[in-house]
Amino acid sequence: MSYNLLKGKRGIIFGALDENSIAWKTAERVHEEGGTFVLTNAPIAMRMGQIDVLAKKTGSEIVPADATSEEDLANLVAKATEILGGKLDFVLHSIGMSVNVRKGRKYTDEKYDFTAKGWDVSALSFHKVMQTLYKADAMNEWGSIVALTYMAAQRTFPDYNDMADNKAYLESVARSFGYFYGKEKKVRVNTISQSPTPTTAGQGVKGFDGFISYAEKMSPLGNATAQDCADYTITLFSDLTKKVTMQNLFHDGGFSNTGVSQEVIEYFSK
Numbered sequence: 001m002s003y004n005l006l007k008g009k010r011g012i013i014f015g016a017l018d019e020n021s022i023a024w025k026t027a028e029r030v031h032e033e034g035g036t037f038v039l040t041n042a043p044i045a046m047r048m049g050q051i052d053v054l055a056k057k058t059g060s061e062i063v064p065a066d067a068t069s070e071e072d073l074a075n076l077v078a079k080a081t082e083i084l085g086g087k088l089d090f091v092l093h094s095i096g097m098s099v100n101v102r103k104g105r106k107y108t109d110e111k112y113d114f115t116a117k118g119w120d121v122s123a124l125s126f127h128k129v130m131q132t133l134y135k136a137d138a139m140n141e142w143g144s145i146v147a148l149t150y151m152a153a154q155r156t157f158p159d160y161n162d163m164a165d166n167k168a169y170l171e172s173v174a175r176s177f178g179y180f181y182g183k184e185k186k187v188r189v190n191t192i193s194q195s196p197t198p199t200t201a202g203q204g205v206k207g208f209d210g211f212i213s214y215a216e217k218m219s220p221l222g223n224a225t226a227q228d229c230a231d232y233t234i235t236l237f238s239d240l241t242k243k244v245t246m247q248n249l250f251h252d253g254g255f256s257n258t259g260v261s262q263e264v265i266e267y268f269s270k
């Protein structure tokens with residue numbers, strides 16, 4: 001169902017790789033709600049993914065950018081405001097990658113070049129995106145910036161590896177930048193802490209199938225899907241959440257506040 005919540009709003013959506021991506025579902029929902037946007041992803045992901053299909057479907061243009069490159073980001077922001085015809089109202093940062101995870105290195109055996117690269121892509125890139133927008137004065141007042149995170153930032157999930165540290169940094173950047181952006185430009189900045197979701201990035205985590213089933217059994221409402229996440233993000237981009245900022249918002253069917261569920265007790269009582 002569409003409510004026209006984003007009518008007249010313009011933005012940038014990072015991270016739509018394929019139709020499972022959280023950013024993909026969000027782009028579809030933003031389009032349904034009347035928002036217009038530029039799609040972006042790393043140049044290499046353009047070749048691997050299907051972003052062209054999404055661009056066609058939503059009438060959007062694509063501007064490639066490696067989110068670790070200040071030059072690419074400056075170009076992206078300049079092009080996006082030009083293409084969309086004005087300053088921006090929303091930005092979605094939906095980017096994550098750990099080289100240690102990809103190469104099968106355990107948390108106790110990190111290769112630090114890999115760690116630094118993963119941190120740059122997954123965490124520092126959020127600061128780079130916001131600093132670029134801020135310096136270009138590219139956001140409208142009451143604009144909204146959202147990044148995606150995971151609860152491993154607060155609690156240990158052994159196989160989440162160095163992504164846990166990256167997410168902790170990402171959430172801190174949201175608070176710190178959110179202060180300055182709020183005070184000086186009335187722009188809000190939040191992170192959504194999403195349930196495990198079967199996407200390319202999600203399935204890269206070792207033991208993902210067990211992980212997602214466990215979360216499903218532990219969440220009173222069940223896991224939040226990518227589609228649910230898209231719906232939630234729309235509310236944060238809308239004018240209905242103007243005073244929500246510097247928050248890490250759990251979107252996980254209640255998982256984060258559940259000590260144990262009946263299903264899990266029964267499983268261990270067998």
Ligand code: NAI
Nearest residue numbers: 015017021022042045067095096148196197199200201202
């Ligand atoms: P995905 O694999 O579809 O999206 C990750 C995106 O990051 C891809 O589009 C990829 O091309 C992009 N990316 C990687 N390196 C980049 C770079 N240098 N510059 C620009 N873009 C780059 O997976 P998903 O799950 O949709 O991931 C989106 C976000 O959601 C990530 O931040 C992820 O950590 C977060 N998240 C995912 C969960 C899951 O279980 N799938 C749970 C909680 C959070």
